[in-house]
Amino acid sequence: MADHQDSPQEVAAKFLAKLKDSPFVMIGLTDGQHSExxxxxxxxxxxxxxxxxxxxxxxxxxGGVAMAQFVGKGHDFFACLAGTVSEETDRATFDKLWDNRVEAWFPNGKQDARLNRFDVSSAELWETDVSVSGRLKMLFGGTIHAGESSSHAVVDSVA
Known part of the structure; x- marks a missing residue:
């Protein structure tokens, strides 16, 4: 059985590390259109x-109320974020975040791009670090108990 349950702050810190490692989310407004x-x-x-x-x-x-979903590279971390999308109008932030990977998507450069900010109001985070005993139960059958399966946190912020 897992002997330590991570605090919400620890789970949030792991989320940010996972997001830096694989910086892709599915994001969409809550207006009925699909996320992308x-x-x-x-x-x-x-x-x-x-x-x-x-x-x-x-x-x-x-812009408007939105949701974003994240799945870590190894399918070992999941997040669902609620917040609001708006245009980032600070040119210094735009220039700071612009790089070659972004530029590749905009053949005409910065004039074709818009920087959106997604301000997170709450998040639900799951780390699926199954314990050794949990892994054995998955292989041979058996019930995985909450302490063997994951860390879960509901947070008002991710920083």
Whole structure:
């Protein structure tokens, strides 16, 4: 059985590390349209905010209440984030986050791009680090108990 349950702050810190390792989320406004995969940029000076470059006519460009979902590279971490999308109007932030990977998506450069900010209001995070006994139960059958399966946190912020 797992002998330590991570605090919400520890789970949130793991989420940020996982997001830096694989900076992709599914994000969408809660207006009935589907979410789409987007590359996230983080600014350590602005906690609880994810930044996403998009075309000016992208479906999230209208702004509003939104949800974002994240799955870690190894399918060992999951997150669902609630918040609000709006346009980031600070040119210094735009320039700070612009890089070659972003530029590759915008053949005409910065004039075709819009920087969206997703201000996180709450998050639900799951780390699926199954214990050794839990792994054996998965192989041979048996019930995995909560202490063997994962860490789960509901947080008002991720920083």
């Amino acid at each position: 995969p987007m590359n996230v940029k983080l600014d350590d000076d602005q906690p609880n905010t994810l930044f996403v470059f998009s075309a000016k006519d992208n479906r999230i460009a209208a």
